[in-house]
Amino acid sequence: MSGIFRTIRAKLSTPAKKNEDGRDQWPSRTAFLLASVGGAIGQGNIIRFPSQVFNNIGLQWFLPYLIAIFLLAIPALILEVSIGQAYRGGAVAAYNNTHHRMRGTGLAAMFVSSVVVVYFAIILVWIMTYFRHSFTSPLPWTDNINDFYNNQVLRQADPIPGTFSNGDPSGSVTSFTSYPDLGMVAETVGWSAFTWFCVWLCMFNGVGQSGRAAYVTMGLPIVMTIILLGRCCSLENAGRGIKMYFAEWHSEKLADGQIWQTACGQVFFSTGAGFGYYIAYASYNTKWANAVQDAVILVCSNCTFETIAAFAVFGVVGYLDINPANTPRLGAFEIGFLTYPAAIVAMPGANFWAVFFFLTLMLLGISSTFPMLDVIVTGIMDKTGTRIPRPVVATTAVVVAFLISLMYCTRFGYYLLDGVDRWINNLALVFVVWSELSLSTTIYRWRDVYGQVGVPAYALWNAGYFLGQILGVTVGHVVSPAAGAGAGFGAFFAFTIPAMLIGRTPDAEAPGFFDRSGLTRKLYFLAFYSGNQLRRDLNVIVGTGNNWNIPVFWAPMIRYISSPILFIVYSFAYPEFWTLRNDPVYVFGFILAHFCLVAVVLSLMTPRFFDVFVPNHRLDEGIKTYAPNVTEGIMEAEHADRAESGEVEVSSQEEGEKKGVRA
Structure with a gap:
């Protein structure tokens, strides 16, 4: 049997090249970039991004969108790509090297990927169901697209809604939502097995295999998207929709906090920060690769792709004569599974365009799926080394993922997916990236900080930093945003001023302005030292030669701008739970999302508890x-x-x- 497996492996792929340290290496920089950007670019760029723009229609959308790119996405990816490349490991190993108390942050990123990859594959199953029916003429959804979507694709049994006392969510729960039919859907199970087999083909033999697969799963969809773009923009009245997208300005919308929250969420989720695959994939780069430039390329490629691809969607919007005035807010799946199919029916050569469209979505989905699974495989390989061959680990991971995904192949799978997806995205993912940015600039080389200013000053400063954010968002939700801002800044200064007063005067120099007096040196060590030293230490590796350096403003930005913004976005998810607490699937997703919070906090308190996830020879690398x-x-x-x-x-x-x- 092992001989047959080796023969199949040899036919399907070639072994990856090896780095100087013995770690697998990408066959080329292009392969790394394609595979990495493929993790971010998926069907969400074609269907989720346009729905967000449609709901906030007008050119003013791009103001918060671009701000979020520069304040959230690029800084976060610079951190992830740099530590993966410099510390030569997946999420757990890389964050262990940053600080041994950040092992839980790396594990939380792995957890997010492991949860998302399982239900993300089910969305590909729905795509393949449409793909199969695209060969039937006339297209079977011609007469009633909603009926086809619900009864032929999702095949979900209607739940029995739960109730609140007096019909008001502010009251107590009188009954929980129930799901009367829990049976499996045979076709969904079959397509799920096919999807996981495709994922396995793309990554079972390491980055050499993934690099080759990326040329197909990313290269081909880019060409196909360009063709779709041309076809959709040439539809009758397409210009009507494109004008809504790129030639209208509604400045009054900028006063609504919804557009800012939506833009931040879209950028954050579409770039793929917090899943851990940028860290894992960067660890297979050469140690001296141009990490900062790669991070900027990855973000800009993703955002450029979704911005251009949206022209095709708005060509369809104009063709169907829909707009926010005559159409309810679009959900994340509606453009891909309802709007596009409805337009395809009316096109000449409908079957061809249906096959073409859903094949494009499938390839984009595969390109996003195998990087997430590679996060888990990389973490296991970091721990086990060469004791277990990578194909065995990858195959086991695929089989386990398929078995877990069966719960989404049921007659209530769509509702379960929505319940898990809502909280993993809105809570867990945001919290993971907030932890990455805030903790790496707080506890990196903390011995240097409290060795210079003393433990009490260090503790007070950081208590003000974290409690200020917690108190600010709490008061902001309960009272008003203005009161929240006042409470947050008030708490911060209430702790930081005593920290400055009781802190010892550092005897080490501070850069530039901060070296003018003992007070400014204390300010530097308390407020900026950890982040700036992380930047300096990483630049020794990622900023060598002609490589781009991590800029000096990067560390203060992620600590004092990016992190608070993410914490505000994170806080918006909790009020929504109160209205959904009578539905078991939402309760399940809510509890599942908090595993990340538990991992991060527990790791901060007892890092030795997470030794089992770190390679034995690297356990002490995070102790500076x-x-x-x-x-x-x-x-x-x-x-x-x-x-x-x-x-x-x-x-x-x-x-x-x-x-x-x-x-």
Whole structure:
């Protein structure tokens, strides 16, 4: 049997190249970029993004959208790509290297990917159901698209709604929503097995296989999207929809917080930050690759693709003569499964365009699915090394994912998917990225900070930073946004001013302006040192030669702008739960999402509890010795030079005392 498996493996792929450290390596930079951007670019770019724009129609949409790209997406991806490449590991190993108390953050990212990849594959099943019926003439949804979608694609049994006392969600729950039919849908199970087989083909043998697959799963859909773009924009009255998209301005909408929240959510979810696959994939780059440039390319490629692809959708919108005035708000799936199919029916050569459209969606979906599963496989391979061959790990992961996905292949699977997706996206994913940005700039090399200013000052400053965000959003929801802002800033200053007063005066230098006095040096070490030192240490590796450097404003941005914005977005999910607490699927998704919060908090308190997820030889890599202002990579290089020359090695503590005090 093993001989047959090796023969199949040899026929389907070639082994990945090896890096200097023995880790698998991408066959080319293009393969890395295509596979990585494929994780972000999926059917959501063609169907979710246009629905968000339609609901907030007008050119003013792009103001919050572009702001979110530069304040959230690019800074987050610079962090993920840089630590993956520099620390040579998946999410858990990379964040362990950042700080051993961030292991839970890496595990939370893996958890998000493992949950999303299972139900994401079911959306591909619905696409394949449409694809199968696209060969029937006339198209079977010609007379009633809603009936076909509900009864032939989803095949969901109607639930019995739950109730509240007095019919008001503010009252108590009198009965929970029930789902009378829990049976399996045979066709859904079959297409699910086919989908997971396609995923397995794309990633079972490592990045060499994934790199080759990306040329098909991303390259072909790009060409197909361009063709669809031309066809849809040439439809009768297509210009009517395109004008709504790109030639109208409604400045009054900018005063509504909804458009800002929606734009931030769209950018955040479509770029793929927080899933861990950028970290995993970057770890297979050469150690000295241009990580910052790659991160910018990935974000810009994703956002450019969805912005251009939306022209096709709005060509269809104009053709069907729909607009926000005569159409209810569009849901995430409606454009792909209702609007597009309705337009295709009226096109000449409808069957051809139906096959073409759903094949494009399927390929884009596959390109997003296997990177998420690779997050789990990379984490397992980091832990086990070469003891278990990668194809065995990948095959096991695919089989397990398929078995778990069977719960979404039932007559209530759509409702379960919606219940899990809502909270994993709105709660878990946002919290993971908030944790990445805020913790990496708080606890990275924290020994240097409290060694310079003292533990009480360090504790007070960070208590103000975190409690200010918590108190601000709480008061903002209960009272008013203005009151929340006042409470948040008030709490921050209430803690930070005493921290500045009781902190010891650092004896190490601070850069530029901050070195003018003891007070400004305290401000630098409390407010900016961890993030700035992370930037400096990463730049030793990712910013070498002609590579782009992580800019100096990056660390303050992710700590004091990006993180608070994400925490505000995170807080919006909780009030919604109160109105859905009588539905078991939403309760299940809500509880599931909080596993991420538990992992992050528990790891901060007891990092040794997470040793089982970290490679044994890397357990202590996240414990940094006291060496203020000493750049980590340079320090390691100097130690290597000493060892080669035969000199007696100086400890990191001594090196820090000699060179870091007045670096």
